Amino acid sequence: MNAAAKIEEARLAALLRYDVLDTPAEAAFDDITDLAAQLFEVPIAVVTLLDETRQWFKSCVGLDDSETSRDVAFCDYTIRSDDVLVVPDATQDSRFRDNPLVSGEMHIRFYAGAPLITKEGYRLGALCVIDTNPRDSFDAKARKSLQKMAAMVVHALDQRAELMLRRRTAQELAIKEHTLELAEKMAKLGHWRFDFATQRSMWSSEAYAIHGVTPSNYDPNVTMPGVLYAQEDRLRLAEAFNHGLATKKPFEFEGEVVRPDGKRRRVITRGAPEFDDKGEIVALIGVIQDVTEARAMTEALQSSEERYRLVAENANDLILVYDVHGTISFAAPSSLQILGYTPEEMVGRTTQSFLHPDDVLPTLAHYQTLLKPGGEELRPRITMRAQRKDGREIWLEAAPYVVRDENGRVLRFHDSARDVTVRKRYEDELQVARAQAEHLAGVKSDFLANMSHELRTPLTSIIGFARLLEFAPELSSSSKSAVDRIAAASRALNTLVNDVLDLAKLEGGKVELDPQQFEVGPFLTETVELMRPQTAAKGLDLKLDIETSEIGTLYGDTSRLRQVLLNLLSNAVKFTETGGVTVWSRLRPMNGPFACWELEIEDTGIGIRPEELARLFDRFVQADASVTRRFGGTGLGLAISRQLIELMGGGIDVESEAGRGSRFMINVRLPVHVEDGQPTPVANRLKILVAEDGPAIRAAMARMLEGMGHSFHMVADGAAAIEAARSERYDVILMDVAMPEVDGLTAARELHHIPGASSGAPIVPISSSITASDRAEYELAGMTGLLPKPVTAMSLADVLASVSADDA
Amino acid sequence: MRILYVDDDADLRELVAISLARDPGLDVRIADSGQAAMALLEPGDWTPDLFLLDVMMPVMDGPTLIGKLRENPAYVPIPFAFFTARVMNEERQALLATGAAGLIQKPFDPIALADQVRALAPA
Numbered sequence: 060m061n062a063a064a065k066i067e068e069a070r071l072a073a074l075l076r077y078d079v080l081d082t083p084a085e086a087a088f089d090d091i092t093d094l095a096a097q098l099f100e101v102p103i104a105v106v107t108l109l110d111e112t113r114q115w116f117k118s119c120v121g122l123d124d125s126e127t128s129r130d131v132a133f134c135d136y137t138i139r140s141d142d143v144l145v146v147p148d149a150t151q152d153s154r155f156r157d158n159p160l161v162s163g164e165m166h167i168r169f170y171a172g173a174p175l176i177t178k179e180g181y182r183l184g185a186l187c188v189i190d191t192n193p194r195d196s197f198d199a200k201a202r203k204s205l206q207k208m209a210a211m212v213v214h215a216l217d218q219r220a221e222l223m224l225r226r227r228t229a230q231e232l233a234i235k236e237h238t239l240e241l242a243e244k245m246a247k248l249g250h251w252r253f254d255f256a257t258q259r260s261m262w263s264s265e266a267y268a269i270h271g272v273t274p275s276n277y278d279p280n281v282t283m284p285g286v287l288y289a290q291e292d293r294l295r296l297a298e299a300f301n302h303g304l305a306t307k308k309p310f311e312f313e314g315e316v317v318r319p320d321g322k323r324r325r326v327i328t329r330g331a332p333e334f335d336d337k338g339e340i341v342a343l344i345g346v347i348q349d350v351t352e353a354r355a356m357t358e359a360l361q362s363s364e365e366r367y368r369l370v371a372e373n374a375n376d377l378i379l380v381y382d383v384h385g386t387i388s389f390a391a392p393s394s395l396q397i398l399g400y401t402p403e404e405m406v407g408r409t410t411q412s413f414l415h416p417d418d419v420l421p422t423l424a425h426y427q428t429l430l431k432p433g434g435e436e437l438r439p440r441i442t443m444r445a446q447r448k449d450g451r452e453i454w455l456e457a458a459p460y461v462v463r464d465e466n467g468r469v470l471r472f473h474d475s476a477r478d479v480t481v482r483k484r485y486e487d488e489l490q491v492a493r494a495q496a497e498h499l500a501g502v503k504s505d506f507l508a509n510m511s512h513e514l515r516t517p518l519t520s521i522i523g524f525a526r527l528l529e530f531a532p533e534l535s536s537s538s539k540s541a542v543d544r545i546a547a548a549s550r551a552l553n554t555l556v557n558d559v560l561d562l563a564k565l566e567g568g569k570v571e572l573d574p575q576q577f578e579v580g581p582f583l584t585e586t587v588e589l590m591r592p593q594t595a596a597k598g599l600d601l602k603l604d605i606e607t608s609e610i611g612t613l614y615g616d617t618s619r620l621r622q623v624l625l626n627l628l629s630n631a632v633k634f635t636e637t638g639g640v641t642v643w644s645r646l647r648p649m650n651g652p653f654a655c656w657e658l659e660i661e662d663t664g665i666g667i668r669p670e671e672l673a674r675l676f677d678r679f680v681q682a683d684a685s686v687t688r689r690f691g692g693t694g695l696g697l698a699i700s701r702q703l704i705e706l707m708g709g710g711i712d713v714e715s716e717a718g719r720g721s722r723f724m725i726n727v728r729l730p731v732h733v734e735d736g737q738p739t740p741v742a743n744r745l746k747i748l749v750a751e752d753g754p755a756i757r758a759a760m761a762r763m764l765e766g767m768g769h770s771f772h773m774v775a776d777g778a779a780a781i782e783a784a785r786s787e788r789y790d791v792i793l794m795d796v797a798m799p800e801v802d803g804l805t806a807a808r809e810l811h812h813i814p815g816a817s818s819g820a821p822i823v824p825i826s827s828s829i830t831a832s833d834r835a836e837y838e839l840a841g842m843t844g845l846l847p848k849p850v851t852a853m854s855l856a857d858v859l860a861s862v863s864a865d866d867a
Numbered sequence: 868m869r870i871l872y873v874d875d876d877a878d879l880r881e882l883v884a885i886s887l888a889r890d891p892g893l894d895v896r897i898a899d900s901g902q903a904a905m906a907l908l909e910p911g912d913w914t915p916d917l918f919l920l921d922v923m924m925p926v927m928d929g930p931t932l933i934g935k936l937r938e939n940p941a942y943v944p945i946p947f948a949f950f951t952a953r954v955m956n957e958e959r960q961a962l963l964a965t966g967a968a969g970l971i972q973k974p975f976d977p978i979a980l981a982d983q984v985r986a987l988a989p990a
Contacts, residue, residue: 512923515952519974520878527885527977553974573956618956 071111073181077220080108080115087215088118091186095208096120099171099201101188106212107134108175108184121189131160133189137172138182143202146170148193169194171201173209175216186212240264247349251279252333254342260284269326269349271318289315289323300330300343307332307340313350325351377455377476383430383469385409397455397478399448410474415444415452424808428839429461430469439835442479454483504567511560518556521549558695562678565702568849571759572616572706574730574766579611579646579656586621587642590628599632600639608646610654614730614766619703623711624658626696627723631662638663638720652767653856654731656709661722667715675713676701708853728853730766745863747771748789748817750780750806751825752798756850760793763852769859777801785815791862792817793846796826796837804840811841821862825850869894870984871915873904873932874950875924882977883919883950890981901927905935917988918947919971922962930965946988950975 074080088106096104103121107114114132116125129135136154137144149155149168160167172187186209240263243249249266253259260279267273270287277287285293292314303310309331316324330345371378371391377398378391390405398405398413411419425441441457457476463469525546528534534542564570587603594601624642631640643659667675678698704711709727747764751757752775764771772789774780778801784792792810796803807822814820824837827848834845846858870887872895874880880897887895896913898904901924908914918936920929927935929949936942946968953959962970968987975983 512952515973516876516879519952520876520882522974523879523882523886523977527882530978571957 070181070183073177073179074108074110074183077183077216078223079117079216079219080110082117084118085215085219087219088212091208091211091215092118092120095186095188095205098204098208099188101169101190103189105187105189106175106184107132107187109134109138114184117184127160131158133158133160133167133170134172134185134187137185137187138174141174141176141182143171143173143205144185145197145202147195147197150193166191168192169197171197171205173202173205175209175213177213178217183213183216185209244268249347250345251347252342252344255340266347269324269347270316271320271322271324276319287316287318289317299328303330303332303343304340323351324349325354374475375477377474377478379405379410379474379476380471381410381474382471385411388471397447397453397476398445404448413445415446418443421805421808424812425839426459426472428841429459429472439839440832441836441839442483453478454480500567504563504569507560507563511556514556515553518549518553522546522553525549555695558699561699562695562702565699565706568755570703570706571755571762572619574614574616574762576612576614577617579613579644580605582617582620583624583642583644586624587628589625590632590640593629593632594640597632597636599635599637600641602639602641604641604643606643606645608648608654610646610648610731612731613646613654613656615707615727619707620727623700623703623725624660626700627660627725630696631660631664631721631723635662635664635720648731649728652731653728653853656725656727656729658725659722660725661720663720666717666719666721667713668717672713672715676711706851708851730852730856745769745790745859746788747859748780748783748787748792748820749773750775750777750793750798750803751795752776753795756795756825756848760850760855763850763855766852767856767859777803777806780806781809784810784817784820785813788816789820791859792820792822793825794822794842796824796828804836804842807837807840807842823858823862868892868917868985868988869896869913869915870917870919871896871898871904871907872919873898873901873924873929874921875899876921879921879950883980886975886977886980887984889978890985893981893984900924901932901935904932908936914941915945917968917984918942918945919984920947920949922949922951922953930962933965933967948984948987 092104092106096102101121103119105119105122106117108117109115109129109132111129113126113129114134116122119125133144133146133155146152146155147169149158149161149170155161155167155170158167159165167189169190169192170187172185174182175184175186176182186205188205243263243265247265247269249263249269251263251266252261254261262274262279267277270277270284272287285296288296296312296314299310299312309329311327311329313325313327316326318324326347327350328345328347330343332340333342333344335341371389374391374393375396376391377394378389379387379394380389381387386409387405387407390400390402392402394405395401400413405413411423414422422441422443425439429439439458441459443455443457444452445455446452455476456479457474459472459474461469462471462473525542528542529539529546561570583603583605587601590601628640628642640660640662643661645657647655647657649655676697678695701711704725704727707727707729709725712724713721714724715721747769749757749760749764749771751760751773754775757773757775761771761773772783772787774783776798777794780792780794780803781801783789794803794807798806803824803826807824810817810822821843822841823844823846824842825846825848826833826837829845829847837845844858844862847854870893872880872883872887874883874897877899880899884895884897887893896907896915898907918933920932922929924932933947947966948969948971949962949967950971950973951959951962952973953962959970971980971983
């Protein structure tokens, strides 16, 4: 780049700094061009500024254009020197003769231009006067005038630039102040300054806001800031401030502001001295921050930490925190008491290293379940054996839960484990006792069955011969009366034997229902009519009221239903002297192939006293001991009825008012029957695997499943269940939890890991242990739902419906 | 109508004998055990129209006895019935499943027994 080009570059840069190109007209410049046009008596006067490619007119008189190309600009010649350029007649000047402004419509002839020279010496453009006629003279005086006016233009340009700079600075300052104000507000952080020379304080808006005051209602130079603080903090604040002044060192103060509205805020102020060049202190400057919320959070955290420590250190349970690999990062001091290890000995070791070797894998399987999605919702209780430092084996019940971050990543486990060794021993003893009791119940039931049979043989002779004697013509009337009493007593004894046997079988779980198709209407009519002779003999009404329903055919054990109904009817007749007995029946359809059958047997008899009602369905209970003597009966009928109805999955209840009568209410849920003689096939015929070690329960479930139209396969232990489920596809697996050898939980876990052919089939636990923690344990083993023991047709149908619906 | 009745209980044998004697049309022979019953039939000169058997008997119970008797093809068409004190449904079903024409529930009504028995084996 040559020297001329460099100068031109600097000139252009100087022009741009004025930031004037393409701006609107301004009076300061227009006044000068007006004046020039008048003074020099020309039609055209212009202020031009020359950038790289054009001359731009900041102000002009007598021209419509606002710019021209630099190629045709007379001023381009003017700015080449500090002197005024004068062209008396452009047509006579070789530089301009062919210029389109000369030869064209503009018709320029005369030109005089003075360069616009800045303080730095840059020639930015020109002030020029132009005429369309040639002029002979433009004397030295005129040149001087033009130069002065050009200097006025430059002065106007400088003033304009200065004004713009001031404006921009003010604007930037305003933005900075606003930003600072916002930042202080967000941070709840204000600032202040105390000037030594003026002895005045300056506060930022946020400093006022933190104190709950505004510049209009509080002036720190009039009222000491101490009044804005709690009484006990005022002295400390003054001391901190004075200490900062005396030592010329930064200081800090934390205290409580009491705002005029009474609200208390925790604040921290930090101050430091400000020095001049000579190291003399000129001011104190500082910040003040509202830390109320931050302090509250810290305190809450501290107090929760303290509470946690209190719990952890005083707990009797083993409290552990460990990672996904089981590596312990925290153990509460209770570890010493429970396991014999100090927390220091436990941290860094894995949880599994404290377990009985046989319990490691099953326990890990439990934890795997927790790691699955949704596992953090589970609050399982897992029992396992652990080994103490002294080698003693204890039972622990752990309640782990998994802690995840917001992305679902497992962070760690929190666990509190309880020593349940004693409870476990009781449970084991209880289990043995229960098994013994069940065995004894079986023995009792067998004994009663044999006994009743043995009793019935001599009874048959007594009843038979007494009956024959009734027909002996030679008997005296007193003998005949004796024979009648033998006959009546022996028949009563026979009933008692039958009832005792019935109840023993029911309580021993040995009664199996024999369901068959039956029509509700005819069944009720026949049964109720059996009572007609007795009611007629006593002059009682006997009414049957059947509410009509679309459902008329059910599937149930009619002989057992009849037994219950006759028992209730004969009681009703027995205890009623006037009025009558009414049987009311209603069928309500239910979800699935079931109907709810509601039966009521109402009498107008002697009724039952409230204190007797509660025990009415217990064995050998009659409303009154004298009732047995007056009315006969074994006292077992209602107990048997209740057991039978419950076996059918129904309920029986009674309402009564002494002297007014009684009403017995039965409801049973029975499968609805269709015409083809088969029970209504369930919408979804399932293939079911049943694993159950009890032969009686297996048989009962087989009947129920047959009745519902499902196909099934029965196995007696967990190992057989695993084999069957893996080799054949089943829709549902019903699994007894307590089985010898391989129990249901173990089988379920194994099937969960390697399902085989029955992949995805829900495994439903069958169990009499149905507490929430039992259920959690079943769920952990990968089981779904629950079929409680004793199994009823209703609960079986329910659980099948729910798991197969889940499946779908 | 000829009936062979087998029961180990002496009282019941007498009760059944008296009860059935109320019907003059019945020819009742009685044995106190399975062995005695087979000995009674051994000569082959008397063939019953109905076997009436107690279920629970020592040595040989009713169902076993009927099995033995039916080894002789001549007795296969002859109907049989059991006296039983069993009341449980499944036990009754098991007895009927042997092919019995019916069951007579103990205790029974002596006055009605002859009619009950005749109904089991229509002439």
